Amino acid sequence: MIVVIADDFTGAAELAGISLGYGLKVSLCLDGSLQGDADVYIISTDSRSMQKDDALQAVKLATQVAVQLQPDFIFKKTDSVLRGYVADELNIQMEVLGIAKALILPANPSLGRTIRNGQYLIDGIAISHTGFAKDPEFAIQSSDIAEMLDHPVKVLHKGEELFMGLNIVSSAASGEEVDQWAARVDACCIAAGSGDFFEALLKRSYKKQIRAGQPFRSNAHVYVSGTSFNKSVELIRYFGSSYTAYIGSSIMNGSRGLDIWAEKAMQILQQHQQLIVAFDETINPSAFEAAHLRLKMAEQVKRLAGQFRIDELLIEGGATAAAIFHAFGINCFEPVYEWERGVVQMKAGDMLITVKPGSYNLPEPIRQQYKLYEDV
Template sequence: MAKTMLIADDLTGALDAGVCLLSADVLVAVSPEKIDSTAIAQAPSVLSINADTRHLDARHAYERVHALVRMARAADVELLFKKTDSALRGNIGAELAAFLDASGASRLHFIPALPEMGRTTVDGVHLIGGVPVSESPFGADPFNPVTFDRVSQIIRAQTDLPVTLVSEGQPVPVDGRGIVVYDATTPASVSRRVSELMERGEGGLLAGCSGAAQAVAQALDLSAPVLEGDSTKGNLLVACGSINRVSADQCAYAAAQGASVLHVDRDAKCEASWGEGPEGAAFVECAVDSWAHHSLTVLDGSDLEDLSGIIPKAADVRQVVSDNFGELLVRVCRRHVCGRVLVTGGDVLASFLRAAGVDVVRPLGQIVPGVVGFEMEWGARPLVIASKSGGFGSQSLFVDMAAAAAPTGGVMI
């Protein structure tokens, strides 16, 4: 039976949170579709769920999270953790409200910071690399722009629940109702706060990003292993379906360093039939050949384009592009697996796994902070997949990952 359940709004978030508790038996559900009280009761000790609510409207996101928490309560889950985006994208207020309302508790403790990745909260303002979040690339996110900097404003945009701010170093309030938001600027600050809540007996209902999840793991004497050995070796194929500026810069840097970069154009993104035609077949052959002969190949779909003239107005552009990119990656892997795969962006990863018929995965560990590896069966051999959020990582991340796996320690082009 699952003793701990984590609920994220996208798949990379579910993996990021789940891997933190990997010393326990962890299962990550690719979608919420097959989750009910029986599934939760039959799950291993830690169940991390992709609720797939990032792009829903607030009402539907509330209803889905509320239903999952009610199922967890019915299955007697001991610790519930609401995984939020470290840049506070998505339905933050609605999902925190649903989490609290369905739990029956009087308050929910929320630690939004991820100091290891430069995401801190100071005087209630969320910062990305020291810059207010609305002024960072996440303020210009084409699907989920963050328009407020104060965490309380972000929450109150979707709920009337009381919000209390606790500065770094201040104790947990003795009483109160609603959502309690905690400042944090260092990993040690996040860990101390979680330990304090555990000692007070209030650690069973928490919210935050992977920084808080890691602190929960430390408090429970669990830890996320660093993925090493054969699982990190072999030529690297990057499927970059994120249009976040961070991912676009990573693609550009890889190209400048001489990596093999294949651009995924408008037709490939928008037309499901493209992959079945001669152009799609030629692209797949080119991708497989590059993957086989280069230590780093990038399928670059990071261009921010106006696709309104190709995709019907009634269609969800984000979902259409994710599904077509995911199917393209399946075609490449079915043609031949030549090493490892890194997928950037939770939407493309979820579409890829759905197209491959995968419902659940078991994380193997972190390759580097923010990059989670897991293994799945692919025909007669295992395929190692790594995933990261589109906004994570240094500019040189793709090149560095390829270099670490190359026999000479350098990128082979």
């Protein structure tokens, strides 16, 4: 049995999807109240969206829960581009587990996210020159992995023994390299990082299976986009107008326009049985606290659900997902289908929920559903 502790919900869902691909039964929860008989238990702490002290406390409690389950190993899912409190959270985990070493491999070569000579690249471009440089909470200004981590760390080169404390790999540009690093993880080391790293660890004990089954199909479908990632924002802005009810600055600054917005959203749902909820161009993420943006969006989605039966939510952005789940009082999920890497459908009571990271592509069937045909 395996326990994963993830710092946001889309990361947790990504590893749930990978686990499904190996025929493993998965239980995913927002707190320590894990349910069911599972091969993989995943705890999403949402710590990346918290203040630092709260984040460390959440990770400490999750690790204590994990220890009680006596798993074969514990994996720490971090952001693949090292946003958040990665080093501090790992130090807390090492203290609770009594382990003195951690190996961090954040790269996802299968998704074009690689590390070469200590530099992080997105499709061959230095990450500091990509959209991640404008992240409203954790802007990435350097492509050097040690500087990205912003904490004393040993940059580990091929052939070197793991040092005490935090080690981060200097090169992970292919699946073969990721497998080689995974082979060096043992009971004296915490493994932390990306989906590719987690899958490399799974491959040591389990066999990949052919994808089976189909996603569950729903009627009334609401796509909630809480990401600031430019490609996702522009895709909706240019091609999703027929289905979109935008939340603007007047709503964020008070109650003005809420009734008009809700009426438009209901009209779209009634006419099309589908709706996109997104922020409009008047919302500058740097002008609002990210937590306030997420809270307001969650309030409006909850309000819609009180007036119209929503069968499925597609939520873009892990912190947005966590805010919506809190508003709905949802804590535990049964992952059932992986659309594609990082885009996972789950059951939560009577509702279907699909989540995706803002920087990942939208699955083709959903693009077709909303007529989001063009690349931007």
